[in-house]
Amino acid sequence: MHSIQHLTHPFLPQTESQIKTMLKTMNISSIENLYSGIPKELRFEGELNLPQTHSEQETLRKIQLVLQKNMTTDCLISFLGAGIYSHFIPSVVPSIVNRSEFITSYTPYAPEVSQGMLQGLWEYQSMIAELTKLDLVNSSMYDFATALGEAALMATRATKKGVLLIPEYIQPERFSTLVTYTTGPDVKIETYPCDKQSGQVDIEKLVNIIELNKNQISGIYIENPNFWGVIEEEIVQVGEIAHEENSLFIIGFDPISLGLLKSPGELGADIAIGDGQSLGLPMNFGGPLLGLFAVKNDRKLVRSMPGRIIGLTTEQDSTERAFTMTLQTREQHIRREKATSNICTNNALCALASTVYLSLIGPNGLKTLAETSIAKAHLLANQLSGCSEISSPHFTGPFFKEFVFTLNSPSLMNEFTDFMRMRNILPGLSLIKDFPSLGASYLTSVTEMTMSNDIKLFLDSVDDFFSTHGGK
Amino acid sequence: MFKQSKWPKTLIFDKSTPGRQGYQVPELSSLEREQLEKARNTISNNLLRKSSPNLPEVSELEVVRHFTRLSQMNYGVDSGFYPLGSCTMKYNPKICDTAASMLQAQNIHPYQPADTVQGSLQVMYELASWLAELSGMTGLTLQPAAGAHGEYTGIMILRKYHETQNNLVIKNEIIVPDSAHGTNPATVSMCGFKTIVIPSNGDGCVDIDALKSSVTERTAGMMLTNPNTLGIFEPNIKEITEIIHGVDGLMYYDGANFNAIMGKVRPGDMGFDIVHFNIHKTFATPHGGGGPGAGPVGVISRLVPFLPVPTVAYNPADDKYSFNYDHKYTIGKVRSYFGNFSTLLRAYSYILRLGQAGLTRVSEMANLNANYMKTQCARIKGFSVPYGENSSCMHEFVLSAKKLCKETEITALDISKYLLDNGLHPPTIYFPLIVPEALMIEPTETEPKEVIDDFIEVLKKISELAYSGKTTDILKAPVSTSIGRIDDVKAAREPIISYRMLKAKRNE
Numbered sequence: 001m002h003s004i005q006h007l008t009h010p011f012l013p014q015t016e017s018q019i020k021t022m023l024k025t026m027n028i029s030s031i032e033n034l035y036s037g038i039p040k041e042l043r044f045e046g047e048l049n050l051p052q053t054h055s056e057q058e059t060l061r062k063i064q065l066v067l068q069k070n071m072t073t074d075c076l077i078s079f080l081g082a083g084i085y086s087h088f089i090p091s092v093v094p095s096i097v098n099r100s101e102f103i104t105s106y107t108p109y110a111p112e113v114s115q116g117m118l119q120g121l122w123e124y125q126s127m128i129a130e131l132t133k134l135d136l137v138n139s140s141m142y143d144f145a146t147a148l149g150e151a152a153l154m155a156t157r158a159t160k161k162g163v164l165l166i167p168e169y170i171q172p173e174r175f176s177t178l179v180t181y182t183t184g185p186d187v188k189i190e191t192y193p194c195d196k197q198s199g200q201v202d203i204e205k206l207v208n209i210i211e212l213n214k215n216q217i218s219g220i221y222i223e224n225p226n227f228w229g230v231i232e233e234e235i236v237q238v239g240e241i242a243h244e245e246n247s248l249f250i251i252g253f254d255p256i257s258l259g260l261l262k263s264p265g266e267l268g269a270d271i272a273i274g275d276g277q278s279l280g281l282p283m284n285f286g287g288p289l290l291g292l293f294a295v296k297n298d299r300k301l302v303r304s305m306p307g308r309i310i311g312l313t314t315e316q317d318s319t320e321r322a323f324t325m326t327l328q329t330r331e332q333h334i335r336r337e338k339a340t341s342n343i344c345t346n347n348a349l350c351a352l353a354s355t356v357y358l359s360l361i362g363p364n365g366l367k368t369l370a371e372t373s374i375a376k377a378h379l380l381a382n383q384l385s386g387c388s389e390i391s392s393p394h395f396t397g398p399f400f401k402e403f404v405f406t407l408n409s410p411s412l413m414n415e416f417t418d419f420m421r422m423r424n425i426l427p428g429l430s431l432i433k434d435f436p437s438l439g440a441s442y443l444t445s446v447t448e449m450t451m452s453n454d455i456k457l458f459l460d461s462v463d464d465f466f467s468t469h470g471g472k
Numbered sequence: 473m474f475k476q477s478k479w480p481k482t483l484i485f486d487k488s489t490p491g492r493q494g495y496q497v498p499e500l501s502s503l504e505r506e507q508l509e510k511a512r513n514t515i516s517n518n519l520l521r522k523s524s525p526n527l528p529e530v531s532e533l534e535v536v537r538h539f540t541r542l543s544q545m546n547y548g549v550d551s552g553f554y555p556l557g558s559c560t561m562k563y564n565p566k567i568c569d570t571a572a573s574m575l576q577a578q579n580i581h582p583y584q585p586a587d588t589v590q591g592s593l594q595v596m597y598e599l600a601s602w603l604a605e606l607s608g609m610t611g612l613t614l615q616p617a618a619g620a621h622g623e624y625t626g627i628m629i630l631r632k633y634h635e636t637q638n639n640l641v642i643k644n645e646i647i648v649p650d651s652a653h654g655t656n657p658a659t660v661s662m663c664g665f666k667t668i669v670i671p672s673n674g675d676g677c678v679d680i681d682a683l684k685s686s687v688t689e690r691t692a693g694m695m696l697t698n699p700n701t702l703g704i705f706e707p708n709i710k711e712i713t714e715i716i717h718g719v720d721g722l723m724y725y726d727g728a729n730f731n732a733i734m735g736k737v738r739p740g741d742m743g744f745d746i747v748h749f750n751i752h753k754t755f756a757t758p759h760g761g762g763g764p765g766a767g768p769v770g771v772i773s774r775l776v777p778f779l780p781v782p783t784v785a786y787n788p789a790d791d792k793y794s795f796n797y798d799h800k801y802t803i804g805k806v807r808s809y810f811g812n813f814s815t816l817l818r819a820y821s822y823i824l825r826l827g828q829a830g831l832t833r834v835s836e837m838a839n840l841n842a843n844y845m846k847t848q849c850a851r852i853k854g855f856s857v858p859y860g861e862n863s864s865c866m867h868e869f870v871l872s873a874k875k876l877c878k879e880t881e882i883t884a885l886d887i888s889k890y891l892l893d894n895g896l897h898p899p900t901i902y903f904p905l906i907v908p909e910a911l912m913i914e915p916t917e918t919e920p921k922e923v924i925d926d927f928i929e930v931l932k933k934i935s936e937l938a939y940s941g942k943t944t945d946i947l948k949a950p951v952s953t954s955i956g957r958i959d960d961v962k963a964a965r966e967p968i969i970s971y972r973m974l975k976a977k978r979n980e
Contacts, residue, residue, distance in 0.1 A: 007833045011563060011826070013920040014837060022844040022921065034839045034864045037705040038737050048735055049605050053827030056567050062824060063817075067576035069591035076588070080581045083808060090495050092532060094573070096539045103758040104548030104564050106556055109900070112953040113476060113892055116546030117761035120539065123484055126971035130526045135972045139762065142617035145808040153662070173808040180628060180780075180804045184664030231515055260512075262521050285592045286582030286809025287617065288764035302967065308762065312974060313963035315956050321481045322955045326963040332620070332658035333903075337667040342658035345618035345752065349760025359484055359535045360494035363524035368497040375500055375508035382507070398514040421585060429583050448497060452504075 009053070073283070075424065077454045079380075081402050081445020082227075082429040083144065083171050084286060085278050087256075087369075088449060090360050093280040097353045107308075107345070111324045118323035121348060122310045124355040131258045131358075132272045133265025134294040138307030140351040141291025141343065144275035145174045148221070148252065149181025150293065150306045150341055151271050155219035155248045156187050157304040157340065163188045163216040165209060167201065169227050170252075172434045187218065199230040199395025199404070201238060210245060217245050219271075223252035224261070228443070229377075229402030230395050231261065239268030255279055255292065256447075257400050259363075259370030270296045280357030281350055290350040303330060306341035369448055373401035377446035380455050381405070387459075389466045394441055404431065406441040409470055413440035419465045425458055474552075474895030477544035478954040484538050485971050488528040494535045526971075545954040546761070547897060553923050555845075557868050557900035557912025558653070558701060560731045560753030562838075567825060568757065568818035577817055582809040586794050592813060593793035597784040599820045600768070606831070607725075607747045608740020609770030613779045614811035619728065621806065622748030622767025623659040623695070628803045629746055629771060629778045630693050630722045631663055636801050639720065643692035646724075647716075649678055651702060651904040653728065656695045665692060672906055676702040676859030678712055687715055693722040698742065699729050699866035701904045701912070702859045703842065713743030722746060722775075730754045731916070732839055732867035735832030745772050755819035766815040777801045782810070837917035838867040841924060845869070845915055848928045853935045854879065858907055868914035870907045871899075877909045880938035882946055884909040887934055889957065892950040894930045 006016050014022070023029065035043070054062065073086050080086075097103065101116065108114030125137040141147040152164045166178070168191035182189055190213060192206040201222060210217060220242040224232045232238070235251070242249040251264040253274045264272035276290030277283070295301050311326030332339040361369065381403045384392035389412075392405035405428075407413055413432060420427050428444035435441070500508065512520070530538070548554070554561035571577065580592055600612040616622040627646070634643045646660045647668045657667040670686050673679040677700065694716045699705045706712065713723045725744035731754045739747045751766035752759045759765065771779060781802045782795035795810075826834060846869040850857045854876030857869055873884045888898030888911075900912040915924055937946055950956060968974050 007829060009826070009830055009833070011565060011918055012830075012833060012837050013918065014840070018921045019840065022840060026843055026847045028843075028864075031836050031840055034836070034843055034866075035736055037707060037864055037866075038733075039707065039710065042710065042737050042741055044608075044736060044738050044741060048828040048831070050602055050828035050831065051824055053830045054824045056825065059567060059821055059824045060570065063571045063574070063595075063821060064576075066594050067574055067591040069594065070576045070580055071584070071588035072575055072579035073581055073584075074575065074579055076584070078581060078584070080583045082583060084582060086579070086581065090532075092494070092536055096536065096543070097760075098569065098573075099540070099543040100550035101543040101546040101548045103569075103760050104550045105546055105761045106554065106559050106561055106759045107762040109556065110547070110888065110892060110898055111958050112889070112950045112955050113547035113897065114761070115481065115954045116542035116544065119481060119483075119545075120542050121762070122969070123971075125969055126483075126485065126974075127527060129970035129972045133972075135970050135976075137970055142621060142764075143808050145805070146617070146621075171808070173805055176805040177807055180806055181662075183628070183803075184631065184662055186664060231519060233516060233519065235519075258521065258525060260521060261515075262519050263525070266521075282578035282814070283581050284578055285580040285589065285813040287807075287812040288815060289808070297973070309967075309969055311963035312968040313959045316959045317956060320955065322958045323481075324958045324960055324963050326960070326969070327967060329964075332654035334654070335658070336654045337657035337661045339654065339658040339661070342620045342624060342655045342662055343618070344620050344655060345759070345763040345765040347617075347760075347764045348762030349758075350764060352761065356535060356539055358527050359530060359538070360532065361497075361527075362493050362495075362529045363527045364493055364529075365495050365497055366527065367524050371508050371512075372497055372500060372504075374511045375504040378511040378514075379504060379507045398511075398516075426581075426584065452501060 076426055077424060077457055078426040079428045079444040079446065080426050082443050083275060084283050085445060085447050086283060086449045087278050087447050089280050089282065092360055093353050093356050096356045097349055102352060103349060108325060115323055118310050120352045120355055122312060122323050124351040125310060127355060127358045128292055128294055131255055131263065132294040133263040134269065134272055135297035136295040136302055136305065138293045138305060138309050140346040140348060141293050141307055142347060143289035143291045144273060145177035147273040147291035147293050148174055148178050151250050151273050152178060152182050152187055153185055154271065154304050154306060155250065156185060158248060158301055159218045159246065161216050161218040163190055163213045164219050164221060165190050165192055165217060166221040167192060167194065167223065167226060169194050170223060171227050198397040199228040200232050200397045201234060203234055203237060210241065217247040219248035219250050221250040225254060225257060225400040228395050228404050229399040230397035231400060233397065235267050256370055256373060259366035260374065270301065276350065276354045279354035281353055288347050288350055290347050290354055302327065304340055305330065307343055308346060372448045373446060376450050377401045377403060380446055383459050387462055387466065394438065401447060402443060402445045404438065404441050404443055406439050410440040412469055415469060416465060420461060423461050425461055474952050476953045479541040479545060483971065484528045484530065487530055487534060487538065490529055492529045492531050494530055494532040552895050552897065553919060553927055554897040555899050555913045555915050556897060557914045558728055560914060560916055562756050562916035563918035564756050564758040565822060565825060568821040571821040572814040572818050577814060590793055593784050595817055595820050597786050597793055599816055600784065602823055603749060603768055604770050606734060607770045608738030609747055610773040611776035611779055612768055612770040613783060614768045614816055615780045615806055616767035616769055617807055617812055618763060618765040619748060619750040619767045620655040620659065622769045623655055623726065624662060625769045625780060625806045626724050626746040626748055627659050627663040629775055630724065632778050632801055632803050633722060633775060634692055642689055645690045646692055647686055647694040649696065651700055651906055652695065652697065656726065676704055677706050678708065680708055680711060683712060683715060687719055689719055691716065691719050691721045693724055695724040695726055697726040697728050699732050702870050703865035703868040704860050705866055709742045728753065729867060732835055734835040736835055740772065745775060751815055751819045755822045757815050757818040764812050764815055766812045778803055780804065780806050834917050841915040841917060841919060842867050842869055845913060845924055845928065849931060852932050853939060868912060870904065871911040871913055872907050873909040873911060876935065876938055882938040882943060884911050886946050887911065889949040890934055890946045891930060893952045896927055896930060
């Protein structure tokens with residue numbers, strides 16, 4: 001057993017002679033002596049089956065060759081959404097978040113040298129508070145799905161009750177994550193259905209489910225717009241029902257929609273959660289994302305919140321404004337097994353990106369983006385409805401930037417998908433696996449990135465498809 | 473002399489001027505405008521927002537300047553030495569950022585068909601196999617978003633394992649040493665188990681007798697960091713794993729300190745069953761002021777069926793990568809999609825850049841720097857290394873200022889503030905809890921000897937100042953930072969955590 005030969009590498013600054021000096025200071029003859037504490041029989045003797053050292057040039061070349069196998073959404077006509085959306089990212093956003101003072105800093109444990117990040121995160125909390133009209137926002141969760149999991153656990157902590165009601169029509173990844181998160185603390189998940197025509201909550205059935213779980217309901221969760229893209233017109237009533245049951249009302253929201261739609265706070269939410277990926281973050285094959293977590297200003301609720309929180313205060317000896325991590329007695333490093341969550345590393349830099357993004361677009365930009373998305377989505381849905389082989393939109397409820405459309409002949413679904421794929425068109429997320437009762441349906445998403453020509457090419461391809469397959 | 477920038481801490485909200493905008497959305501066509509009116513009419517008025525959200529109205533330059541100034545009031549590894557113990561704040565290579573900023577990495581939707589994401593899948597497949605090799609594990613998930621999330625994933629795997637053995641009713645306890653990170657017990661609770669804390673022995677390691685008396689048929693497993701938070705390799709690790717395995721418990725390896733052991737010893741060979749990695753520590757991905765990180769979890773072969781879905785599979789016959797949902801006892805998903813891809817891509821770049829020899833050398837140099845610092849620091853008057861003073865540490869060590877505090881009233885907190893005035897980020901202080909006036913120091917392998925020597929000189933100066941009674945500069949520190957010591961008590965007593973709350977307070 002011996003340490004490896006001296007290796008000159010740009011990331012390893014110590015020279016051979018410095019290493020000798022350092023060893024001498026310690027009265028040690030070789031680096032190998034530093035490992036004398038490890039029992040010999042446990043030592044790894046072979047050579048790890050890993051790549052050889054690559055120079056920077058070779059590393060970049062290898063990565064370029066691998067990633068060239070990808071096809072980006074820039075080369076596709078993609079109507080994929082369902083939780084992650086293609087939006088334009090102004091150049092200012094990466095330029096700011098890649099500043100090395102931000103990106104190479106740790107969690108701001110030394111607040112005096114970390115005021116920049118702390119103020120940025122405080123402004124993040126403030127902007128999400130303005131969007132949601134809820135005062136208390138943590139400085140980020142990992143994503144929407146884990147924010148939902150944490151909201152479920154928080155509802156149980158706050159109400160001491162153990163049944164969470166959720167729509168059976170939520171994003172499957174979100175559902176699966178929620179099930180995992182609620183397994184340990186034994187929170188029960190009950191689902192309520194939507195009306196088959198409107199795609200909105202079936203209040204009557206929801207009330208029946210509440211009756212079956214009387215006095216056990218920790219919270220009622222609803223999304224607006226929901227997974228079908230449909231706006232829940234009876235959402236205020238659902239909130240009232242939740243509060244009559246002394247349960248928390250939890251709303252999942254799309255931040256872009258809040259340029260147009262009423263905020264979760266105005267709709268009665270106690271907790272609002274969502275994903276901030278739309279606010280200046282690349283899709284990145286699904287991560288990192290940005291879990292938004294906002295809570296009504298209530299003394300009891302704030303103590304049961306998960307996650308890091310930045311507070312505004314002053315210098316000890318003056319009235320000068322200062323920022324610091326606060327309310328830490330909820331957290332794992334102090335409360336240990338009694339903590340509200342184990343989260344520590346979160347998605348701070350993503351939160352900063354969204355702060356830069358929201359600062360750029362401002363109130364009018366957000367409104368315009370929301371209007372652009374809804375206008376283009378409605379245009380596409382209407383034009384698709386001109387095809388007699390397609391039901392578009394599938395649901396009658398008003399929708400925002402996503403909608404479901406359905407092929408009238410279910411047997412054509414695979415061919416339709418393949419036909420579109422040949423033309424580099426991704427018509428949306430196929431729902432056949434997770435929601436088979438909807439038939440041959442796609443969840444289609446439209447943002448400001450959808451060009452008129454994309455819509456035209458899609459519609460032309462739909463015509464071409466049906467001119468050779470059944471119908472017409 | 474170090475002097476941090478100090479700009480007025482004006483809030484971006486207070487810089488707002490109605491009518492300004494920092495970004496232009498492309499105009500709608502006339503057809504789309506028509507459609508907008510129709511669309512809006514489908515939504516009942518009481519569901520529409522009455523007034524736009526109160527976001528700042530600022531020009532593009534104002535945004536750039538605001539955040540540039542904020543960045544100048546922030547300290548990162550690129551600014552200077554950051555020996556924050558247990559956080560492995562090493563240099564974050566720029567090439568990894570370059571890789572992560574490629575459009576072929578960024579502009580990929582997670583629901584694209586597999587034939588359009590072969591590159592991303594290859595990165596994930598290869599990275600998973602490399603991490604498995606490094607840790608001596610068989611299967612690996614890249615899904616967890618951070619180290620604590622990896623812990624959560626690992627303990628849920630442990631839980632499901634006992635469930636399939638029909639043992640979950642009995643096995644409801646997990647053993648955690650008193651020196652462990654707070655995330656360990658917090659994770660245990662989130663997964664529905666009870667934490668059993670065992671004390672450390674005089675060497676700062678697991679007390680075997682205490683362990684034996686705590687282990688019962690209720691023991692579901694044990695969480696351990698090795699080397700532990702004191703930077704000491706647990707010499708009795710084999711016996712520990714045998715004791716836990718003896719009651720059909722599983723051993724969980726907390727990878728916080730993995731930087732110490734690459735190529736030298738593997739958790740799998742020590743007898744661990746589940747391992748998490750802190751990608752932002754060991755594999756040099758930037759921590760971004762708090763995240764994102766990534767917390768992949770590796771498992772031994774009989775736990776592979778429990779991994780979250782999907783994992784990535786490779787078929788050499790047609791040279792194609794695909795998602796594999798076939799894990800019989802999967803715990804499900806721990807988050808949406810597949811993991812923090814851009815963070816993982818940085819780690820992939822980092823491993824390529826170092827290679828197998830380089831990674832081993834990384835650990836050697838990390839340990840060399842830590843031991844060199846330990847030897848020097850322990851010689852300074854007022855300081856000691858209560859655990860392992862006379863033996864080698866691994867990548868970090870815990871210095872105690874107990875004597876200095878007792879004799880001069882200069883505390884670990886004071887030391888940390890004075891370090892700031894010297895342009896140095898302080899170590900982790902007051903952790904682990906078993907060391908009084910603790911300073912947990914982890915220099916990492918990327919710091920030159922000169923920087924380490926400078927740090928040691930500052931500690932010597934603190935000792936000299938303290939013992940000669942010239943403590944004014946230490947007690948009023950920091951003064952070279954953008955703000956002095958902060959009123960944390962006020963922050964917690966009257967929380968103001970958003971501009972809405974500040975406005976309400978202003979109106980009071």
